Amino acid sequence: MIIELSEFFNNPSLIEFGGLKIQYYALTWIISALLIFQYLKNHKIIKELDLSIEQINDLIFLYGLFFGAMAGGRIGYMIFYGFDQLTINPLSLFFIWEGGLSFHGGLIGVIVSLYVFSKKHSLSFLRLSDSICLAMPIGLGLVRIGNFLNGELYGRPTEGNWGFIFPTDPYGFTRHPSQLYEAFFEGLVLFCVLVLINQRNDNAGVVSGSFLVGYGIIRFFIEFFRQPDAHMGFITLQLSMGQLLSIPMFIIGLIILRRSLKKHEAVS
Numbered sequence: 001m002i003i004e005l006s007e008f009f010n011n012p013s014l015i016e017f018g019g020l021k022i023q024y025y026a027l028t029w030i031i032s033a034l035l036i037f038q039y040l041k042n043h044k045i046i047k048e049l050d051l052s053i054e055q056i057n058d059l060i061f062l063y064g065l066f067f068g069a070m071a072g073g074r075i076g077y078m079i080f081y082g083f084d085q086l087t088i089n090p091l092s093l094f095f096i097w098e099g100g101l102s103f104h105g106g107l108i109g110v111i112v113s114l115y116v117f118s119k120k121h122s123l124s125f126l127r128l129s130d131s132i133c134l135a136m137p138i139g140l141g142l143v144r145i146g147n148f149l150n151g152e153l154y155g156r157p158t159e160g161n162w163g164f165i166f167p168t169d170p171y172g173f174t175r176h177p178s179q180l181y182e183a184f185f186e187g188l189v190l191f192c193v194l195v196l197i198n199q200r201n202d203n204a205g206v207v208s209g210s211f212l213v214g215y216g217i218i219r220f221f222i223e224f225f226r227q228p229d230a231h232m233g234f235i236t237l238q239l240s241m242g243q244l245l246s247i248p249m250f251i252i253g254l255i256i257l258r259r260s261l262k263k264h265e266a267v268s
Helices: 024-040 044-049 053-080 083-088 090-094 103-120 125-149 178-200 206-222 241-267
Strands: 002-004 013-017 020-023 163-165
Touching: 013 024, 020 024, 024 053, 024 125, 044 125, 053 083, 053 090, 053 103, 053 125, 083 090, 103 125, 103 241, 125 178, 125 206, 178 206, 206 241
Parallel strands: 002 163
Antiparallel strands: 013 020
């Protein structure tokens, strides 16, 4: 089935008032943070850490969303995908109206923010990261849907009988809806897997390691269906930047997971 999308899928705005535009992509970020807050506020890990509602609010909206995902995502994007522009004009880091957020940069930002939060409140960093990693697929799935609605980060051309024609594609190719693949696997599937893992083994670090491993695998393989960034293309060995960044993520996840499981076995 070939679907030709309408102009709606071209930076659609939910509200336009003068020069103010609230786009669906931005809305998915807000909804993600709210859903993550609702999911975590009564979760057993949060209760175990004895966090107040105010602390949970700071953890998710200030440390997780603003300092972590958004600031880290922007810095990571400019380093990983726009380094030449950054070296020519360092102020381009703040040109947020031009767009550009990196998941891997956002992840690093979230890790740093969680570490600062854990030190500030004398909490277990790994246990805190477990709670965030459990909820993170909620945001990942919704934001990928936002990418789809914006007609951005679409997939590679396909000659099969399944694909979408995006109005933002200057070539008009039939493409894989890689945003929807990511929304399903990075969102729903990864969330269900992590919940099951947490139910079977809630030792500190197991969920965090599993998240890094799971996301690294999913992202690496879905990148085969996603169109590489036009200004970068393939980096080496026909691999995209997203794939290259997912490899160390996978390895670090394995190390954390192995150590957490060994520690669990030693305690048992």
